[in-house]
Amino acid sequence: MNGYFDHNATTPLLPQARDAWLRASEKHWHNPSSLYRDAGIVSQQLESARERLGTLIGADAERIVFTSGATESNNALFASLPTDQVVAISAIEHPSVREAARGRHVIELPVNADGVVEPDAVKQMLTTKQPALVSVMAANNESGALQPWREIASLCREHGVLFHTDAAQWIGKQDASNLGECDFITGSAHKFGGSKGCGFLVLPAEDSRLNFIRGGPQENGRRAGTENYPAIEAMVTALEALAPRLSEIEKTQRRLRDEFIAAMRSRFETLRVISENAPRLWNTVLMVMPAHHNLKWLTALSRRGFSISTGSACSSGKEGSSVVVTALGASADELKRVIRISGGWETNAEEWQSLATAIGDVFDELNRGGRPQ
Numbered sequence: 001m002n003g004y005f006d007h008n009a010t011t012p013l014l015p016q017a018r019d020a021w022l023r024a025s026e027k028h029w030h031n032p033s034s035l036y037r038d039a040g041i042v043s044q045q046l047e048s049a050r051e052r053l054g055t056l057i058g059a060d061a062e063r064i065v066f067t068s069g070a071t072e073s074n075n076a077l078f079a080s081l082p083t084d085q086v087v088a089i090s091a092i093e094h095p096s097v098r099e100a101a102r103g104r105h106v107i108e109l110p111v112n113a114d115g116v117v118e119p120d121a122v123k124q125m126l127t128t129k130q131p132a133l134v135s136v137m138a139a140n141n142e143s144g145a146l147q148p149w150r151e152i153a154s155l156c157r158e159h160g161v162l163f164h165t166d167a168a169q170w171i172g173k174q175d176a177s178n179l180g181e182c183d184f185i186t187g188s189a190h191k192f193g194g195s196k197g198c199g200f201l202v203l204p205a206e207d208s209r210l211n212f213i214r215g216g217p218q219e220n221g222r223r224a225g226t227e228n229y230p231a232i233e234a235m236v237t238a239l240e241a242l243a244p245r246l247s248e249i250e251k252t253q254r255r256l257r258d259e260f261i262a263a264m265r266s267r268f269e270t271l272r273v274i275s276e277n278a279p280r281l282w283n284t285v286l287m288v289m290p291a292h293h294n295l296k297w298l299t300a301l302s303r304r305g306f307s308i309s310t311g312s313a314c315s316s317g318k319e320g321s322s323v324v325v326t327a328l329g330a331s332a333d334e335l336k337r338v339i340r341i342s343g344g345w346e347t348n349a350e351e352w353q354s355l356a357t358a359i360g361d362v363f364d365e366l367n368r369g370g371r372p373q
Contacts, residue, residue, distance in 0.1 A: 002351055003306035003358075007283060008141050008169060008342035013234075014193030020237035021195060024230035031226050033218060046229050049236045056239050057171070057187075059180030059202050065210070065219045066232050069199035070168040071096040073186035076201060076212035076223075077133075077164060078104070085132035088125060090117045090147070091327040092140050094166055098323075107131060114278035115143045115324050119151040126159040133162045138170035138179070142324045142340055143275035144284025146174070153182050162204070172242050173250075173281050183207075189235035192242060193345075198231035242345065249345050254282040256352045257343065261285060263356040267363075272334075274324060285341040286324065292366045294339050300362040306355055309340045 004012070013021075024045070030036075032043040047061070054061040067073045078100035081087065088107040089097055092115060107129060109117050117136050126134075134156050138149045149165045156163035164184035170176060172192025179185050185202035189195055203210060203222075215224030242249075264271050264287065272288040289297060294310040301308055310322070322330075322338045330338075343352065 002347070003301075003304070003355065005341045005343055005347070005355060006307045006309050007344040008144075008191075008281075008340065009309055010190050010196070011172075011193050011344060013195060014238045014241055016241040017194050017234040017238040021230045021234035024233040028229060028233075032229060033216060033226065042229055046227055046232065049229070049232050052240065053200065053236050054180075056176060056236070056243060057167075057179040057185065057202070058177045059185065060205060062220070063180075063202050063205055065201045065203065065222050066227055067199050067201050067223060068197050069188040069190070070094075070166055070186040071188075073199055073201035074166060075100045076210060077184055077186070079212060080210045081132055086129060087133045087135065088122075088129070088131040089135045090137065092117075092142075092145075092324050093135065093137055094141055094168070095323075097135055097137070097166055101135070109134075109136065111324075111327050113328065115140065115145040115275040115328060116278050117147055117152070119148050119155060122152050123155050126155060126161060131161055133164060133184075135164040135166070137166040137168075139167075139174065139281050140275070140324060141169045142284075142322055143278075143286040144169075144281035144342075145275040145324075146170075146279040146281065150178065150181060156183075168199075169281065172239060173246070173283065175246060176239075176243070189231065189238065193238035194235035195231045198228060198235050200235075245345075250282045253343060253345070253347065256347065256349055257282060257285060259349070260341070260352045260356055263353070264359070267356075267360050274328070274338075281342075283343040283347070286322070287339055287341070288325065288330070288334050289337045289339060291337070292363070293336050296366060297339050297359075297362065300366065301355075301358060304358050304362070306358055309342075310338060 028042045028045055030039040030042045032046050050061045050064050074096040083104055086105045087101050089101050090109045091111050112118055136147050136152050139146050153163045162183045165182045166186050167179055168188045168191050171187045183204045187199050189198040210222050213223045218224055268290050270290045274286040325335055325338050
């Protein structure tokens with residue numbers, strides 16, 4: 001039984017990505033910056049991967065810089081901005097955005113009761129303030145709430161303000177073909193079946209300010225260091241494998257997720273599902289449990305073979321780590337009872353039902369004060 005329900009933290013390597021990585025590692029391991037024939041082939045393959053990724057996300061290839069992941073990309077973006085510039089970020093951004101923005105004049109965009117940034121609030125802010133950049137994630141990593149990034153990007157264009165979206169959770173779960181409408185995009189391969197340590201940053205076509213790792217001329221002089229072509233090839237191959245199937249996957253997995261929620265509600269009358277009324281990722285359920293500390297839930301379910309989380313993996317271990325539930329004004333007690341369930345592309349009905357059963361069994365044992373087995 002596959003009890004892995006933490007796909008928003010990281011995903012298993014897709015078979016297609018693994019095969020692509022192995023082929024590239026065996027045949028095209030040379031340094032793409034070298035001048036001999038085999039290196040030139042790797043360079044061509046690297047640029048082909050850049051073109052293919054650009055097609056998948058609707059961005060010109062020359063805008064793409066390959067990085068180690070969204071965290072590096074987010075930090076590089078904010079580090080390029082003068083510290084005296086005003087930036088606006090949503091109240092529910094990933095830690096790699098919130099911490100990267102620290103030290104600047106930050107305007108925090110609130111979310112509504114469903115955990116969504118409202119375009120009207122952004123429009124009002126743009127009318128009264130003059131930020132250098134607006135950053136709103138495409139899909140929230142905790143609640144799964146989809147943010148209106150296309151509308152916000154359009155508003156920013158109207159006001160001459162740059163717009164960034166952290167698309168780490170969107171890519172591989174939603175249609176990414178229009179992301180190129182954003183000025184800046186960040187993504188991580190391991191969130192959609194690629195390997196860890198690989199990602200990208202998309203820049204405006206005319207942007208020449210970012211030169212975030214100095215040294216050699218790689219990545220058009222923006223990020224020095226030998227490119228990890230096998231990981232890049234695996235990343236692009238993973239997205240190519242998923243993109244044609246997303247509509248079918250969403251239809252099936254949304255039904256299974258909703259059946260899981262129904263099973264939870266039949267057992268726990270006071271269960272609170274965060275962002276339940278908002279458009280959400282088909283794989284994600286963020287719940288405030290009726291009782292017991294979330295670490296007890298996590299530990300007890302782990303002993304039974306189920307992997308869940310208490311919120312963002314990048315905040316794990318911190319009391320009240322749920323950024324979303326905090327932004328919605330939850331009490332300290334509620335924050336300690338939050339758990340996140342995030343299934344995958346192949347999670348089946350039996351696995352969802354087994355998790356629901358296990359949660360019910362653990363609840364009974366915790367109520368009895370015993371140590372769940």
